Amino acid sequence: MSNYSIQQVSEQFKALGNPHRLALFQRLATCCVPGTVCNASDANSFSVGALGEGLNIAPSTLSHHLKELHRAGLIMMRRRGKSVECWIEPAVLEAMSSFFTAPNSLEN
Amino acid sequence: MSNYSIQQVSEQFKALGNPHRLALFQRLATCCVPGTVCNASDANSFSVGALGEGLNIAPSTLSHHLKELHRAGLIMMRRRGKSVECWIEPAVLEAMSSFFTAPNSLEN
DNA sequence: TCTATAGTTCGAAACATGTCGAACTATAGT
């Protein structure tokens, strides 16, 4: 049973509804190579810069998108020295996935 | 393994990233009352009008939102007499859910 | 303290979205 509202969940989907942000999120969500057993507990983190690699967007745009993902509650961010590391809490992936497998549990 | 691109999937999330559309989708996805065993094969359908009930939006707005959900490939629509019935294919729920449980399977 | 690296904030421009009412199409029943 989720304690999120329709409003909150729609904000999360909106955050994923942009190709750049979805690519960033997927990069964080993909914690192991295909065919490998994925251990959810050691979620690996990326620095902001590393996340943006290959996306061809300005640093300011990258920063903006990560802020959106963070505000939606989809990713975590913490400063570590010169860089800021980002990661996804496994519970977030479970909650998002369960919207489709158990949509009853959402209220309002 | 999904055969959708980042572009396509982000369109699907974008479609769900609006409170009204998410409410419509959830109403269709909720095929059984909480605590009941849900049989995915007999997905129940709603007419356009029934779906919009309680949402306080103009018929034209409702129509627009359902078209968006349909264009994103999230819902099916078919005319049945005077009304148009909408439903979700169970495979869509599985595909969406698997983005969060197996994000590796998405390319481009 | 100076410099280089890593991100963020701000303001502006172009573009997309959500919403409505009015006018339209489609079907069923009389």
Added chain:
DNA sequence: ACTATAGTTCGACATGTTTCGAACTATAGA
């Protein structure tokens, strides 16, 4: 044919979003 019901399309308007460059803050190392 006429009427009522069910949705859709169109045009308009207000509001949001995406993106950038320029200027800023934060940290580490020399």
